[in-house]
Amino acid sequence: MQRTLLQRPGRSGVRSSSSRGNGVARVAGLPRDVSVRPSRTLSGATAPRSRATGLVVRAESVMTASTRDYSPKTTPDNTAAALWRSMGPQCCVCFDVDCTITMQDSLDLLANFMGVEEEVSALTSKAMDGSLSLEQALEERLKIINCNPSDIKRFIQTYPPASRMAPGIVDLIRALQARGVAIYLISGGFRELTLPIAAYLGIPKDHVFANRMNWQWDDETGEPTRLVGFDMSEPTAHNQGKPQAIANIRQRNPYNTVVMIGDGITDLEAVQTTGGADLFIGYGGVVERPAVAAAAQWYCYDYAELIKALARYRVAMIGSGAWASAVVRIIAQNCTSKDDPADEFVDEVRMWVYEEDYEGKKLTEVINTTHENPRYFPGYSLGANVTAVPSIEEAAKDADLLVFCAPHQFMHGICKQLAGKVKPGAAAISLTKGMRVRPEGPQLISQMVRRMLGIDCAVLMGPNIATDIAKEQLSEAVIGYEIIDTARIFRKLFRRPYFKISLLPDPVGAEMCGTLKNIVALGAGMVDGLDLGPNSKATVMRRGLIEMRSFSKALYPTVRDETFLECCGMGDLIATCYGGRNRLVAQAWTKAAVEGKAQSFESLEAELLKGQKLQGVLTSNEVQEILKVRKWEQDYPLFTTINRIINGQLSPTYITDYEAGASLVLPGFESDEDAIAPKRPPKKAVAAVPA
Numbered sequence: 001m002q003r004t005l006l007q008r009p010g011r012s013g014v015r016s017s018s019s020r021g022n023g024v025a026r027v028a029g030l031p032r033d034v035s036v037r038p039s040r041t042l043s044g045a046t047a048p049r050s051r052a053t054g055l056v057v058r059a060e061s062v063m064t065a066s067t068r069d070y071s072p073k074t075t076p077d078n079t080a081a082a083l084w085r086s087m088g089p090q091c092c093v094c095f096d097v098d099c100t101i102t103m104q105d106s107l108d109l110l111a112n113f114m115g116v117e118e119e120v121s122a123l124t125s126k127a128m129d130g131s132l133s134l135e136q137a138l139e140e141r142l143k144i145i146n147c148n149p150s151d152i153k154r155f156i157q158t159y160p161p162a163s164r165m166a167p168g169i170v171d172l173i174r175a176l177q178a179r180g181v182a183i184y185l186i187s188g189g190f191r192e193l194t195l196p197i198a199a200y201l202g203i204p205k206d207h208v209f210a211n212r213m214n215w216q217w218d219d220e221t222g223e224p225t226r227l228v229g230f231d232m233s234e235p236t237a238h239n240q241g242k243p244q245a246i247a248n249i250r251q252r253n254p255y256n257t258v259v260m261i262g263d264g265i266t267d268l269e270a271v272q273t274t275g276g277a278d279l280f281i282g283y284g285g286v287v288e289r290p291a292v293a294a295a296a297q298w299y300c301y302d303y304a305e306l307i308k309a310l311a312r313y314r315v316a317m318i319g320s321g322a323w324a325s326a327v328v329r330i331i332a333q334n335c336t337s338k339d340d341p342a343d344e345f346v347d348e349v350r351m352w353v354y355e356e357d358y359e360g361k362k363l364t365e366v367i368n369t370t371h372e373n374p375r376y377f378p379g380y381s382l383g384a385n386v387t388a389v390p391s392i393e394e395a396a397k398d399a400d401l402l403v404f405c406a407p408h409q410f411m412h413g414i415c416k417q418l419a420g421k422v423k424p425g426a427a428a429i430s431l432t433k434g435m436r437v438r439p440e441g442p443q444l445i446s447q448m449v450r451r452m453l454g455i456d457c458a459v460l461m462g463p464n465i466a467t468d469i470a471k472e473q474l475s476e477a478v479i480g481y482e483i484i485d486t487a488r489i490f491r492k493l494f495r496r497p498y499f500k501i502s503l504l505p506d507p508v509g510a511e512m513c514g515t516l517k518n519i520v521a522l523g524a525g526m527v528d529g530l531d532l533g534p535n536s537k538a539t540v541m542r543r544g545l546i547e548m549r550s551f552s553k554a555l556y557p558t559v560r561d562e563t564f565l566e567c568c569g570m571g572d573l574i575a576t577c578y579g580g581r582n583r584l585v586a587q588a589w590t591k592a593a594v595e596g597k598a599q600s601f602e603s604l605e606a607e608l609l610k611g612q613k614l615q616g617v618l619t620s621n622e623v624q625e626i627l628k629v630r631k632w633e634q635d636y637p638l639f640t641t642i643n644r645i646i647n648g649q650l651s652p653t654y655i656t657d658y659e660a661g662a663s664l665v666l667p668g669f670e671s672d673e674d675a676i677a678p679k680r681p682p683k684k685a686v687a688a689v690p691a
């Protein structure tokens, strides 16, 4: 459908600095106290000039606190505030394009550029206050403007979007987009003028609703030459166009919440129509229209107010060991305003610290005074915005994002303490590597958190030796997720230029990798303890990876093969088998054993790790329980041999002959001494694990 401009009126010629009245509430970019405040009457007032551009700003009704006969709702009611606070994925905000730019209407500015702003602005006002139909106003205004494509090009060059953004709009849109909110522009004007603004604001073309100019095309050159009308099929070409545009948006996208931000009556209609917006926020930063300001559910003059009212995530770290401290340092950096420009996170990060004495003082006090954790992570500042808290309930209270990073043997106790005490709707992530074995079957830590706390729980797994990350060495990790929105927000919390985070829709596979590699690392430590070289270690690692995959898939058939080639699989296996604590302690344990000076893992853990905890020995015993119950021991000869070695049933030398180690009939080994220098009993058949 097309509307033709029947007549081409002559241009009015001279640009004028006067207006036919109406008055202006506020010129964006000017401080409020220097807003131009002509008389409230709609006639006879002098239109002000914008200081920034020197252009005439179209006059509207003029409101000052003393002349208003209504009170704009500058503080939203609870419902509106809660709705806005919770904006996130599955929500969208539709801006009237006039509220994104300092000059109220691009068409008016174009008219000014063409020297016909007086006539055009009068028609715009009539359209905005509802006294002229939108179609008529558009048609009339286009007739008067009478531009051609090169006029539009020159206009955009003269007034690039960057030069006329409403104050704070870029920050607001960035803050919303950072929270996953979709942004739309709805304009009663034209795409030709709106698209450059959308591009500047990072809004995709298909999120722009505006009218289209129709052009006469030159048969010779194929170029558009002159404006002949506009496309009437766009919803915005008609009255009630904005609610219609919102209905279209809703039809195409299952948004839970749609918010309209505008300054005109036609914007207000968006919330007054069934199927329209859920909330209308009036914006008076450029123009204040009494009817709009009086009816808006929330009226604001400054986009900073809207940014401030968006929810910010409060983060709590549950754990305070080496990895917990390295990670809280990253989180603390990402929560400060320098690295959190969209202000998504509360600056303060609370860290639950299992309280103990450190050099005669409470560890929490030492951390809060020095901002370091000298017990588990000496030499690195955690960040002044980290608060160490000895009460776990206090640390987790009000947290929106809970990061669990405690040795796995403590996680059940931790969850018990927190059950029923975390904020409903909070999300969690587990960095703990390990599993729990119960009579009814194994339970991953993320499953425990989900079940006991009733919140979503992703996992972060990878080759992440705490001290290397503290030194900001290139590292990577995956976030295994069930709900992608949870993963996305946690990615923002963890990623640093040197710490690359990818998302993996296989949380169980990732967590199984992180858990089982600790067993293989013990085998790698044994290889080192026997002074064997990389060939032997590679053999143990390769076999380890096969058993990790096979065991994970046997327990959880949905686990993906590819996960074992990710950084949480092969990557973590390599890092741990070369640089981890499990490897280190197993190496020392093996050396002591072969030298006939056997030491327990507990004593070596205390001596070498100084309070840090080994996960591999416990995990090996937990996994072995499952292998025994399910009669899978012979299917996992490396896991079984490692477990027999650490329990003193076999000499560490069996690590190089793990098939034999698994097939041995154990009753021949009655003491640790026998185990260290075993007589080799006959082999039993070993069931092969498919490679």
Ligand SMILES: NC(=O)c1ccc[n+]([C@@H]2O[C@H](COP(=O)([O-])OP(=O)(O)OC[C@H]3O[C@@H](n4cnc5c(N)ncnc54)[C@H](O)[C@@H]3O)[C@@H](O)[C@H]2O)c1
Pocket (backbone or CB within 6 Å): 319, 320, 321, 322, 323, 324, 325, 353, 354, 376, 405, 406, 407, 408, 410, 431, 432, 433, 434, 464, 465, 466, 467, 611, 612, 613, 614, 615
């Ligand atoms: N350290 C690393 O390089 C690293 C890297 C990646 C993953 N991880 C995993 O992160 C998890 C946590 O390891 P970490 O390195 O942060 O800890 P850690 O081994 O360095 O420190 C042990 C922690 O346990 C706490 N603790 C001691 N007794 C406790 C009790 N009874 N209840 C609760 N807590 C107690 C201590 O206060 C200390 O914070 C483990 O599952 C580990 O496998 C560690």
Ligand SMILES: O=P(O)(O)OC[C@H](O)CO
Pocket (backbone or CB within 6 Å): 433, 462, 463, 464, 465, 466, 518, 521, 572, 575, 576, 579, 580, 581, 582, 583, 614, 615
């Ligand atoms: O030091 P480890 O052996 O506990 O391993 C640390 C990390 O899990 C390596 O990614």
